[in-house]
Amino acid sequence: MSYIPTNHKEVIKRGWTGLDVIFVSGDAYIDHPAFGVPLLARLLESHGFRVGIIAQPDWRSKEAFMTLGRPKLFFAVSAGAMDSMVAHYTPARKLRHDDAYSPGNRRGARPNRATMVYTSRLKEAFKDLPVIIGGIEASLRRFAHYDFWENKVRRSILFDAKADLLIYGMAERAILEVAERMRNGELIGNIRDVRGTAYNAATIGIGPALTVPSFEEISTSKENFAEAFRLEYLEQNPFSGRAIVQKHGNRMLICNPPSLPLEEPEIDAVYALPFEKSPHPSYSEPITAWEQIKTSITSHRGCFGGCAFCAITMHQGKIIQSRSKSSILAEVTSLTRKAWFKGSISDIGGPTANMYGLNCANTVAMKACQRESCLFPAICPNLNTSDKSAVSLLREVRSLSGVKHSAVSSGVRYDLLEKQNSYFSELTAHHVSGRLKIAPEHLVDHVTDIMRKPGRKLFESFCARFREQSYRIGKRQYIVPYLISGHPGCTLDDMFELAVALKKMGIKVEQVQDFTPTPGTIASCMFYSGLDPMSGKSVYSAVTDREKGLQKSLLLWHLPAERSKAMVALKELGRERDAGLLWGNENRDKNVSKKCFES
Ligand code: SF4
Structure with a gap:
């Protein structure tokens, strides 16, 4: 059994006196390719780097960040498999009670905005040592972005974390190139041309680049915000995307073009690395994320x-x-x-x-x-x-x-x-x-158009096809539809129409995803700016917790706990007299889908 070292004893056991690269992660260490930090650690290890992992350190002081000593090249920081704010808060901004990426499912093992906090502790502990940030949190916050939890536009996380380099996207190529160049003596401050990286500079000094509206411009104008997002999004083709420049005060964020996709032998090689496929043996409690993917x-x-x-x-x-x-x-x-x-x-x-x-x-x-x-x-x-x-x-x-x-x-x-x-x-x-997960997300066409999803007609024909096929092969199996409430473009009226359509199809959903405007999505841009960044058209969004709650309750109308809220929604719409469409029997189409959905 050979895990990546997580403590001094394990480093010594490998016969090493020190490490080249140390990863700091907001998740527990599960040695499985489904998790970014172990995957990159194994990749660097396979190229001869001595690598360690500090998982979920106590961020309240610098000591926990010093347990593996000073790495020769750099620290690599990730908040974990999820953005730490998404991991900690519900779409209604309420604190979550659990954490699938921590032992015992316990919350509180990582701080809010973990990328920034970890980087700051590392800079306290090892003042001049390079820190590279990556993972979902850093990747999707690489440009100035809207932060739902503070309800404001924030700077690129690279500026707030004061890191030396940011790696975005799937990081294999970028981290390997940076590590190899540093091993060959190059200073991180001179590594400015690696695809899939972003850095903070005083001047542009690179080849063809696209300048997008600055942090200051997008903070004060929603039109500029939507335009910056559009330009950033359209440059994501790794074969033709240009570097992007975004001014922040008198500094520049320079984001190089995306990494090229891995070829089949390269991606195969990554999955052939010697993963143990299980959590580090120091954990005594189960880790839900591993149970889910093992x-x-x-x-x-x-x-x-x-x-x-x-x-x-x-x-x-x-x-x-x-x-x-x-x-x-x-x-x-x-x-x-x-x-x-x-x-x-x-x-x-x-x-x-x-x-x-x-x-x-x-x-x-x-x-x-x-x-x-x-x-x-x-x-x-x-x-x-x-x-x-x-x-x-x-x-x-x-x-x-x-x-x-x-x-x-x-x-x-x-x-x-x-x-x-x-x-x-x-x-x-x-x-x-037994159950096929399908994500129509909504069934009102102008909402599914905004979501870029196929609409109701296709969903209904798919359900019919699935039902017929299951019947033909003699299988009792069901569709579980996934739906989103409060998505930009969706009004309370649309939600009622969706609830009525589902009732007609005999579908009662148990879970609804309340839309959360996380960084890096077209829908989040719509939520904040009120504009579809691609068409420039205005888009309505339910922005108050109250309206978001009412939208959700309409989909969960059949649950006793949601009934009074759903009635409030109907009252708000002036449609109390239509309550029978949900709670009565008159709306059930007896020919539709009885065998297709559990209810
Ligand atoms: S298949 Fe996809 S990538 Fe190819 S041209 Fe069409 S939209 Fe573009």
Whole structure:
């Protein structure tokens, strides 16, 4: 058993006298490729760097940051797999009571704005040592951005954290290049040309760059805010995106173009690193995040769906990076040898499961493409939608010895499934596990248009297709629809229309995602600026906690605890007389979906 060292004893055990790079993470250390810090630590280790991890240090003093000594090259800081404010607060800004990334599910193991706090403690402890920040929190806050929790525009996190360099997106290429150049004697202050990095400079001094409205300009004008976001978003194509410059006072944020996607052998090599696939043995309590992913397999990265509320375009990117089938099968085989493996794979997927193996068939167009989505408003004719690779992968995984069942629990895009008959058949026949998660997110067309999602018609036809197929193969299985309340573009009226439509289909949802304007999404830009950054059109948003709460209650009308709130919503709409559409029986379409949804 060989984990990355987390204390002095483990460093000595490796025969080392010191470390080159130390990661500081807001999450517990789980040696699994689903988590960014262990993945990057293993990658650097495989290139001969001596690496350590300090997981969830006590941030109240600098001592906890000194336990592994002074690294020769740099500290690498990540708040963890989630932005620390999202991890700590509900969409209503209430403190969460648990933390899936901490032992015992206990909250309080990392501070708010962990990237900034950790960097500051490290600078106290080791004044002149470089600190590089990365992970979701740093990545999505790399430009000046709207912060929902303070309800204001904040500077780039690079300026607030006072870090030496920021790595955004999937960091393998960037961190390896920076570490190798520093190992060869280059100073971090001279490393200014690495893709996927951003830095603070007094002058521009680089090649072709795009200047976007400054921090000061976007703080005082919502039009400027939306325009800066639009420009930043459109430059995310790694093949044609330019460096972006954003002034902050008399300094500049310089953000280099995104890293190039990993080629198949490169991504395979990352997943072949010697992960233990379990939490560091020092933990005595269960860690929920590990329980959730320990039998799941990542088949690819990236998503070309371009949903407005999702930050994947700004982090992983739109280009799908798929592992080879043999790499995935090797991982599943090694999983079947784990003592705790009982025969079930909980997921084979990525951000969107049915995008495995897909790409743009027109390389020239792809390299210049600035479309937000390859699927919306209609599937791009250049998109290769073949399900051959994905089908073959599913078939071979389930035929492996030791695998009793394999599920696909990542989301699937049902507009894309329209073109993937074989994948749809495989999925429904073998990989649903009783409940298929589908994310229409809303069913009112002008809202789904703003979300960049397929609308109601396609959802209904998908449900019918799923129902017929399940019936034909003799399986009792259901669709679990995921929905968002309070999304920009959605009024209380729209929410009532959605609730009535769901009632008609026989759907009662147990959970609703209340929209949270997290950094890096088109929808968050709409929420703050009131504008769709791509069209410039005005967009309504429910901004008060009260209205957001009323919207949510309309979807949960059938729960006793929500009934009075839902009635308030109806009163506000002047539609109390329509309460029967929800609580009465007259609206149920007896021909629709009885066999498709649990209710
Ligand atoms: S050209 Fe079409 S398929 Fe290719 S990346 Fe652009 S939107 Fe996607």
